[in-house]
Amino acid sequence: MKTGRALTREERTITWQAASLLLGYPDxxxxxxxxxxxxxxAELPDATGGPLGRFLDHLDATPPAALAADYVATFDHRKRCCLYLTYYAYGDTRERGKAxxxxxxxxxxxxxxxxxGELPDHLSVVLEFAATADPEAGHRLLTGHRAGLELLRLALTEARSPWxxxxxxxxxxxxxxxxDDHEAVRRLAAEGPPEEEVGTQTYGGPVLLPEPRVRTAAGLSPGARA
Structure with missing residues (x-):
């Protein structure tokens, strides 16, 4: 892995594409x-290649059934580990539809x-879009939900999740x-996302959402830049 410098545009998009795949269901x-x-x-700088390599070590060392069970327990049953970005800022409120x-x-x-029937804010979908379709628009979507991404990272770290x-x-x-992002992370960690007054679950309860499928986005294939 390369060390001591910022990511190039190509390295950034390769990181996004790899992360998009690795955040999908481990089938x-x-x-x-x-x-x-x-x-x-192996071709990425340490800042991104190192963490991705560690997760790949986990994939290699863990039986597929255990990977699948852990994925469901982590992302489908913990709202703090929700992969749908608009949830952190808007919860289950009506404002989420606009987002x-x-x-x-x-x-x-x-x-x-x-x-x-698919939600466009699933992190795997957003990363796939940023990597393969429009890097600048994808970057704006990701940075627009920077606080939610940080809370997700912190929640996964606290849970000692390989993801x-x-x-x-x-x-x-x-x-x-x-x-401002630091304050948003602090508030979200303390209070959870906004909720409507009626018909919502308490923060930390189960959230069951569909798997994403972007039909037109290209996956990382043997002929890609990697």
Whole structure:
């Protein structure tokens, strides 16, 4: 791995593409990509390649059934580890719909199509978009939800989840937290996301959301830049 310098644009997009895959459900397709992802991580600077490599070590050392069970327990049953970015800022309130529309608009402007039944703010989807479709628009979406990403990273770290390494790599591609972001992280950690007065669950309870599928985005394949 390379050391001592900032990421190039290409390294940033490779990091996003690898992280997008590694934050998906650990099925046979993902496990088959491990050698390719390992080569990609080896070519990245330590700030992103190191964490990605550590997570790949975990994939290699853990039985597939255990990986799948841990993924469900981590991301489907813990709101603090929710992979849907707008949840942190808007919770289950009506305002979240407006935020989701901004993601859909960005995808549409880049020529991508997302099924109506899928939510566009899943972190894997956003990273895939940023890596393969429109890096600048994707970067804006990620930095616009910087506080939520940091809270997710902290929650995974506190839970000693191996996926915290993937969030560490993603964070290394983004600007440092500003003063306002620090305050937002503090508030979210203390209070949780906003909630409607009726019909919502308490913070920390289960949240069951659909798996994302961006039909037009290209995956990291053997012929990609890695």
């Amino acid at each position: 046979d397709r993902l496990l088959a990509l491990r050698p390719l992802l390992r080569r990609a991580a 989701l529309l901004r993601f859909k608009t960005a995808y549409r402007e880049a020529g991508l199509d997302l099924d109506d 915290s390494a993937v969030l560490q790599a993603v964070s290394a591609t983004l600007p440092p937290l500003s003063g």
